[in-house]
Amino acid sequence: MKKEDFYLNNYINYLNKDLNQQRKRVLAMFETIINQYQLIYYSLKEENQEKAKKILENESFINELYNKFLNLTIWKIIKRQFVARDLRQVIIFLIIFHELEIIADYASHIARYFINYSKNIKIFKIYINEGIIHLLSMFNYLKKILETTNLDLTYLIPKYEDKINIYYKEETKILLEKLSSNKAKDKKIYQSIVVILKQLKYIDQISERLVNIAELLIYIKEGSFFDLRDYNKE
Numbered sequence: 489m490k491k492e493d494f495y496l497n498n499y500i501n502y503l504n505k506d507l508n509q510q511r512k513r514v515l516a517m518f519e520t521i522i523n524q525y526q527l528i529y530y531s532l533k534e535e536n537q538e539k540a541k542k543i544l545e546n547e548s549f550i551n552e553l554y555n556k557f558l559n560l561t562i563w564k565i566i567k568r569q570f571v572a573r574d575l576r577q578v579i580i581f582l583i584i585f586h587e588l589e590i591i592a593d594y595a596s597h598i599a600r601y602f603i604n605y606s607k608n609i610k611i612f613k614i615y616i617n618e619g620i621i622h623l624l625s626m627f628n629y630l631k632k633i634l635e636t637t638n639l640d641l642t643y644l645i646p647k648y649e650d651k652i653n654i655y656y657k658e659e660t661k662i663l664l665e666k667l668s669s670n671k672a673k674d675k676k677i678y679q680s681i682v683v684i685l686k687q688l689k690y691i692d693q694i695s696e697r698l699v700n701i702a703e704l705l706i707y708i709k710e711g712s713f714f715d716l717r718d719y720n721k722e
Contacts, residue, residue, distance in 0.1 A: 493605070511566075513557055513635050514581050516590050520550060522627045524595040529620045531602060532613045543599035554589040558582065572630050577708045584704055587697050594690045615659050616682045619691040622652045626698050633702065639709055642702040646716050652695040656688050664686075 524543055531539035561582045565575070598616070605612060626648040633641045667681050699716055706714045 510561070510578060510581050511634070512554075513560075513586055514588075515631070517550075517553055517557070517585055518627070518631055518634060520546075520553065521588050521592050521595070522624065522631065524550075524592055525620055525624055525627060528595060528602075529617060529624065531545060531599070532609070532617045532620070535609050535613070537603055540602045544593055547596050550589065550613060552591045553620075557585050567651045576711060580704050580708050584701050587704075591694055591697055597690060598687050600713055601687060605680060605683055612684060612687075615663065616687050619655055619659075619688060621651065622648070622655060623691060623694055624700075626652070626695060629700055630701060633705060639706055642706055643716065645699055645702040647692075649699050650692055652692060656692040659688055661687060689696040698705050 524546060527539050527543050530536065531543070561578060565578060600607070602612060626645070628649060629641070629645065633639065663681050663685055667678065667685075703714055703716055706716075
């Protein structure tokens, strides 16, 4: 083997190693986020504040993961001379990591509201936990896509989002009716309903971000953005 070929092969191996490590870190972050939402589900189901507090305790760990990934990615971009497609993956995975960090923030918001409004946990559980179940289904499906790198599966993601949209609209309608009823004149009931409406909106927004992640995965391969929602309407 020529000396030039030897160095080229080594360089390619380093690049492939970097890209595989980046994918693994994204997948690890994804699994961490799934754990956060599983904690939300069980904290509500079991009416367990300690599990909700665990979500908040994990905040610093998730922020640390994000900062390390950000710094490492910037360092890799500077150090390695990625070709266009590889650079596209590096940058898109950085964007996905940022999306996951925001989704983790939503989990913390929901946990805080649960802790602060624990006296109304019964009604909180009724309206929120079904949405968390839908989100977990969506999370696990996206995790499968990340693990298998089978991008054909991304085209089914909007169907999961549709379920959450329907759930969000139905529950919001019910709660708005309660809000306008005589019972809503009670300040505590009014506050509880407003809080739950906000959590439902979070769940809807999370589903949108997960669709965005699926679209970003397609962009890595195709080099152009694709609106999965338009595809789902066909």
